[in-house]
Amino acid sequence: xxxxxxxxxxxxxxxxxxxxxxxxxxxxxxxxxxxxxxxxxxxxxxxxxxxxxxxxxxxxxxxxxxxxxxxxxxxxxxxxxxxxxxxxxxxxxxxxxxxxxxxxxxxxxxxxxxxxxxxxxxxxxxxxxxxxxxxxxxxxxxxxxxxxxxxxxxxxxxxxxxxxxxxxxxxxxxxxxxxxxxxxxxxxxxxxxxxxxxxxxxxxxxxxxxxxxxxxxxxxxxxxxxxxxxxxxxxxxxxxxxxxxxxxxxxxxxxxxxxxxxxxxxxxxxxxxxxxxxxxxxxxxxxxxxxxxxxxxxxxxxxxxxxxxxxxxxxxxxxxxxxxxxxxxxxxxxxxxxxxxxxxxxxxxxxxxxxxxxxxxxxxxxxxxxxxxxxxxxxxxxxxxxxxxxxxxxxxxxxxxxxxxxxxxxxxxxxxxxxxxxxxxxxxxxxxxxxxxxxxxxxxxxxxxxxxxxxxxxxxxxxxxxxxxxxxxxxxxxxxxxxxxxxxxxxxxxxxxxxxxxxxxxxxxxxxxxxxxxxxxxxxxxxxxxxx
Amino acid sequence: xxxxxxxxxxxxxxxxxxxxxxxxxxxxxxxxxxxxxxxxxxxxxxxxxxxxxxxxxxxxxxxxxxxxxxxxxxxxxxxxxxxxxxxxxxxxxxxxxxxxxxxxxxxxxxxxxxxxxxxxxxxxxxxxxxxxxxxxxxxxxxxxxxxxxxxxxxxxxxxxxxxxxxxxxxxxxxxxxxxxxxxxxxxxxxxxxxxxxxxxxxxxxxxxxxxxxxxxxxxxxxxxxxxxxxxxxxxxxxxxxxxxxxxxxxxxxxxxxxxxxxxxxxxxxxxxxxxxxxxxxxxxxxxxxxx
Numbered sequence: 001x002x003x004x005x006x007x008x009x010x011x012x013x014x015x016x017x018x019x020x021x022x023x024x025x026x027x028x029x030x031x032x033x034x035x036x037x038x039x040x041x042x043x044x045x046x047x048x049x050x051x052x053x054x055x056x057x058x059x060x061x062x063x064x065x066x067x068x069x070x071x072x073x074x075x076x077x078x079x080x081x082x083x084x085x086x087x088x089x090x091x092x093x094x095x096x097x098x099x100x101x102x103x104x105x106x107x108x109x110x111x112x113x114x115x116x117x118x119x120x121x122x123x124x125x126x127x128x129x130x131x132x133x134x135x136x137x138x139x140x141x142x143x144x145x146x147x148x149x150x151x152x153x154x155x156x157x158x159x160x161x162x163x164x165x166x167x168x169x170x171x172x173x174x175x176x177x178x179x180x181x182x183x184x185x186x187x188x189x190x191x192x193x194x195x196x197x198x199x200x201x202x203x204x205x206x207x208x209x210x211x212x213x214x215x216x217x218x219x220x221x222x223x224x225x226x227x228x229x230x231x232x233x234x235x236x237x238x239x240x241x242x243x244x245x246x247x248x249x250x251x252x253x254x255x256x257x258x259x260x261x262x263x264x265x266x267x268x269x270x271x272x273x274x275x276x277x278x279x280x281x282x283x284x285x286x287x288x289x290x291x292x293x294x295x296x297x298x299x300x301x302x303x304x305x306x307x308x309x310x311x312x313x314x315x316x317x318x319x320x321x322x323x324x325x326x327x328x329x330x331x332x333x334x335x336x337x338x339x340x341x342x343x344x345x346x347x348x349x350x351x352x353x354x355x356x357x358x359x360x361x362x363x364x365x366x367x368x369x370x371x372x373x374x375x376x377x378x379x380x381x382x383x384x385x386x387x388x389x390x391x392x393x394x395x396x397x398x399x400x401x402x403x404x405x406x407x408x409x410x411x412x413x414x415x416x417x418x419x420x421x422x423x424x425x426x427x428x429x430x431x432x433x434x435x436x437x438x439x440x441x442x443x444x445x446x447x448x449x450x451x452x453x454x455x456x457x458x459x460x461x462x463x464x465x466x467x468x469x470x471x472x473x474x475x476x477x478x479x480x481x482x483x484x485x486x487x488x489x490x491x492x493x494x495x496x497x498x499x500x501x502x503x504x505x506x507x508x509x510x511x512x513x514x515x516x517x518x519x520x521x522x523x524x525x526x527x528x529x530x531x532x
Numbered sequence: 533x534x535x536x537x538x539x540x541x542x543x544x545x546x547x548x549x550x551x552x553x554x555x556x557x558x559x560x561x562x563x564x565x566x567x568x569x570x571x572x573x574x575x576x577x578x579x580x581x582x583x584x585x586x587x588x589x590x591x592x593x594x595x596x597x598x599x600x601x602x603x604x605x606x607x608x609x610x611x612x613x614x615x616x617x618x619x620x621x622x623x624x625x626x627x628x629x630x631x632x633x634x635x636x637x638x639x640x641x642x643x644x645x646x647x648x649x650x651x652x653x654x655x656x657x658x659x660x661x662x663x664x665x666x667x668x669x670x671x672x673x674x675x676x677x678x679x680x681x682x683x684x685x686x687x688x689x690x691x692x693x694x695x696x697x698x699x700x701x702x703x704x705x706x707x708x709x710x711x712x713x714x715x716x717x718x719x720x721x722x723x724x725x726x727x728x729x730x731x732x733x734x735x736x737x738x739x740x741x742x743x744x745x746x747x748x749x750x751x752x753x754x755x756x757x758x759x760x761x762x763x764x765x766x767x768x769x770x771x772x773x774x775x776x777x778x779x780x781x782x783x784x785x786x787x788x789x790x791x792x793x794x795x796x797x798x799x800x801x802x803x804x805x806x807x808x809x810x811x812x813x814x815x816x817x818x819x820x821x822x823x
Contacts, residue, residue, distance in 0.1 A: 361693030
């Protein structure tokens with residue numbers, strides 16, 4: 001049964017001349033899980049908002065959208081609120097209540113559900129999402145992942161038929177994102193819910209969906225099941241295929257024919273067939289060790305509360321000029337805290353930090369650096385007009401200089417914050433989760449920029465959950481666990497040895513091509529083998 | 533067990549607080565005020581513990597403060613103690629001041645006790661039926677305040693990480709603070725737009741908003757309400773009938789009937805008596821929790 005049908009939909013935002021969406025036509029059957037993907041600014045967010053009348057922005061719309069046969073703008077507001085659920089991107093700002101249970105019953109109360117039915121409804125929703133023991137906690141005390149799950153539960157409490165999600169995992173760490181997508185999978189399989197999910201992180205979401213809808217510059221690229229879509233991407237959209245799951249990309253790059261694997265498990269089977277037996281281990285060139293120190297940290301201890309637990313327990317490390325160092329570790333391991341302590345933003349109660357030159361910290365939330373109303377004024381806070389102009393040009397920010405920083409997209413805000421940091425001419429730059437919410441192509445560009453900065457002599461500390469990104473940078477890695485540094489060495493050595501905390505390529509080729517960590521390693525080994 | 537009063541229906545707690553506050557304010561009787569103050573202090577100390585000692589002492593200071601204030605500005609009364617700049621300072625003014633100070637102290641202590649039992653949740657619950665939009669607004673505000681504090685801290689840390697420790701004198705620091713405030717407001721508005729979108733998407737603003745039945749009005753609540761009303765009537769009636777009187781000017785004089793005294797003491801001890809009743813009935817049943 002057709003639940004949503006879109007016919008020649010076009011939309012232009014008020015006050016703009018370029019259409020955000022052009023001529024989209026597709027239908028979504030009941031029970032379908034549609035993955036919306038495409039480069040940033042392609043119109044995914046706009047499309048999702050057009051499917052939810054109370055969130056539709058101002059602008060001119062042509063074409064039609066039908067929900068269950070009824071034109072969407074004729075749908076009564078009560079029905080629309082109850083049957084079409086929407087989950088936004090930011091875990092913090094979409095919550096409106098003080099405690100978890102109040103958030104859960106917000107929608108039921110707003111829709112006028114009779115009070116004697118509310119108890120059961122809350123009970124079953126809390127049970128499905130595992131929120132029973134968290135009911136009386138304050139929403140402010142939850143982690144990012146828990147908040148997003150709560151938002152999902154709050155929307156599901158009234159039993160919608162369609163769920164629209166606008167990049168819900170972009171602000172979450174990989175573990176929390178995985179849990180969220182698992183909850184979505186359960187909703188899809190156990191309830192047969194119709195889901196439209198817009199995502200950058202295709203590695204996991206790709207395997208969950210029934211159809212992939214690709215939007216590029218507002219136009220419909222393709223609308224196919226994932227297996228067929230992959231073939232199309234690899235053939236026609238090489239730039240975007242950077243975002244595809246590693247299994248699919250590798251298979252395509254190695255010239256595999258036949259069914260394209262989408263998950264690591266399928267990828268392993270495919271790789272075994274392709275490689276035909278174990279291979280000699282991949283060697284990684286060791287780059288020259290730099291000698292000029294940028295920062296020394298000796299036996300640093302830190303805790304937040306006087307009687308609380310220690311977050312950092314005797315951390316000692318050295319950072320060098322011209323080197324990119326990645327700081328990895330699980331959630332809550334203390335990476336951000338260590339970054340803040342190294343920059344002098346937080347002070348350790350024990351231990352010494354000695355840095356040569358200026359250290360600048362780029363926080364997780366770039367918005368907390370924007371103190372002025374336009375991008376240009378923010379840049380002027382950090383450096384002279386001439387330098388600001390030059391840097392803006394380098395980072396392709398010149399057309400955005402008059403805009404308010406909050407009007408920029410996530411990736412653009414990241415670049416703007418980076419520009420501000422660079423204008424301060426730091427000798428050491430600490431970046432806290434800079435790749436959050438960036439798509440594959442933006443990450444490649446960012447990696448290149450970091451390499452250029454390191455080449456110019458800057459010392460860079462990259463705090464990240466993004467194992468793939470750090471592996472691509474092939475830099476020195478530090479791993480933080482239980483407040484201590486448990487690994488300090490080449491990333492390749494770390495990732496080649498780990499089972500869980502490693503790249504998809506390494507997981508796929510474990511036992512087949514030992515030591516392979518990045519796509520480049522695999523391609524090199526393949527090339528070398530086929531030369532013999 | 534100590535929170536028995538907190539587990540009453542919110543309307544009962546509110547009713548008790550209003551009754552006792554109104555009585556304290558309107559019946560300006562020295563004996564009743566003194567007794568009321570002592571009992572309020574006992575209640576607070578029992579339910580809050582040693583931390584309340586500071587509050588009690590602060591409230592107690594209001595009595596001499598009131599006396600001093602009244603002595604300086606009110607010159608009615610017969611028994612003159614001394615002259616201050618041609619103005620008579622009388623004993624009656626002193627006594628009235630003490631009484632008024634005790635009243636304010638008493639109200640302070642009752643309000644602290646009320647705060648212990650009546651949390652934000654309960655206010656929201658009562659408002660949800662009466663004024664749904666106001667309750668949502670309050671709910672958002674409760675979330676907003678700690679949220680804004682966190683955002684402000686992040687901005688300060690961002691500034692510290694970008695520019696290093698603040699250089700320059702008070703003027704520079706003031707400018708930085710103003711910039712932070714402006715940025716914080718913008719941020720709050722921006723995030724507020726997102727919250728509004730999320731709320732609208734979930735049907736906020738539709739007519740016919742209901743409330744989750746968090747607190748049910750039980751028989752015990754009805755009984756508590758009845759006892760409160762009875763005590764109030766019993767303590768107020770003699771005053772109205774003239775069996776308990778007080779006069780400060782021109783001569784200090786008061787009478788008190790025994791019913792007024794007993795019923796008022798009972799009235800002020802209701803939270804303690806309620807807790808004691810529950811404790812003893814549980815103990816006699818052998819159903820007391822081990823800690």
